[in-house]
Amino acid sequence: MFPKFNPRATAGVLLVTAFAAVGAGCGSSDDNSNTSSNGSSTAASGSASSGKGGKIAFLLPENQTARYENQDKPFFINKVKELCPSCEVVYENATQDAAKQQQQAEAALTQGAKVLVIDAVDVASAAGIVNQAKQQRVPVVSYGRLVAKAPLDYYVSIDPYKVGQQQAQVQLAALKAAGKANPRIVMINGSPTDSNSAPYKKGALSVYNRAGAKIVKSYDTPDWAADKAQQEMDQTITSLGKTGFDGIYVANDGMAAGVYSALRSAGLSSSRFFMTGQDAQVDGIQRILAGTQLMTVYQPLKKIAGTSAEIAVDLVQGKPVPASLTPEKTDNGAGQVPSALVPTLSITKDNIKSTVIADGFLKPADICTGSYAKACQAAGIS
Incomplete structure (x- = not known):
């Protein structure tokens, strides 16, 4: 379309x-x-x-x-x-x-x-x-x-094509370091009415295909809705089982929150699946600091x-x-x-301070709340 x-x-x-x-x-x-x-x-x-x-x-x-x-x-x-x-x-x-x-x-x-x-x-x-x-x-x-x-x-x-590439590149590097040479990937893509969703997906697929990764499930998520992404992840776990996939590509942080909830409900640690994101939302940054989300992309x-x-x-x-x-x-x-x-930037635990915080996009006070205070301290964010 x-x-x-x-x-x-x-x-x-x-x-x-x-x-x-x-x-x-x-x-x-x-x-x-x-x-x-x-x-x-x-x-x-x-x-x-x-x-x-x-x-x-x-x-x-x-x-x-x-x-x-x-x-x-x-x-x-x-x-x-x-x-x-x-x-x-x-x-x-x-x-x-x-x-x-x-x-x-x-x-x-x-x-x-x-x-x-x-x-x-x-x-x-x-x-x-x-x-x-x-x-x-x-x-x-x-x-x-x-x-x-x-x-x-x-x-x-x-x-948007480059964003998809950035997400997949960071994720594959982490999967490779964890011993997953030919990983099985679940893709939770964006809304089909958003012109950026298709190139996000195509950019990620260009990286996955070159690396020999296998796409075991792929969804186009209406409205970028977190609850719909959660349902898609629930369906994936029911269909593939808890060991039927190695990595989860999620197109943005809002949907990553839904995927995270689905994994928790199934008793799975999201850190196993090197989940991606985008938009550098506060909750996405917090999950990165806690180790439950691998990365986000900062626009x-x-x-x-x-x-x-x-x-x-x-x-x-x-x-x-x-x-x-x-x-x-x-x-x-x-x-x-x-x-x-x-141009966009890949954000991981190592560069949160020098990017989104240094730019004034987010403040430490926004991120370092409650249980995330210790994770901020460990990352040098105060």
Whole structure:
């Protein structure tokens, strides 16, 4: 259901200079937002203006994954405020409902939004949102997930194929060190409506296939839901038994929590299976410190949100977007979209302090709670 595209085309060294200044000034809270009971909010604009203002719609897909409300939202809004105090961010979260996101986009356009920045619930159906915006001459930035077969203006994300490779490479190295030369892998993949899920899986499979690993079960998990990942792991244990697999590939930390629960309920230690993850959530980092999850992948969300905010502010102010911000091109089935693909990092127990903590993404106080205090101390985190 996904278009053929190659987001790996030219990502890499060029990004270092382009993104060097993006993260500066991105705070971790949104003091001026009014949040409703369904997770949506509108950020009030500042009183002073350093240039032409306007409304920017920021549409996120769901709130099951902690990053969207805790990182993406405040990072984006605060960067817009820094760059354009007179700009207003109209924020909405679709809570994993594509029809609701369509309604939110239509409402934002009715309210006079001059730019849409959208992380789509469903990358196929979101083409309708893009087309409607373009009819009203409103530019669209595809954020995180690539909207398929639609006339996008810009795309800001990570390289999902590389993320899958990073996850599998770290896991296979650990399995090899444990004496598992040709391991049997269970794959708990992401939602089929997310454009990144397929390349995550393909990237991991490219590594597994070269290494002679055997995929004994593979699931595409609706909505990235932890409870559904838990059910998939329960089914795997029932089908294969407790010794029928050696490693568990999990596409993100939220689902890893569900897999961890399934293993515990079955009386299995998750440390045996070198479980992967993504997003560097607090609970994922805690499991890594405790030895119950092997790794996660850190997406520098300040850079992703900051770059998207820079593009959106330039667009709303009628300024040309510097080519250095989007040095790549990504094919979404409708054309070559100017793209910024931010490099990601594999996180293990050894580099938590020098990455997510050093970047200010997470604080020791967030991680080192309760039973995790001793694990933090052992890892030099305080």
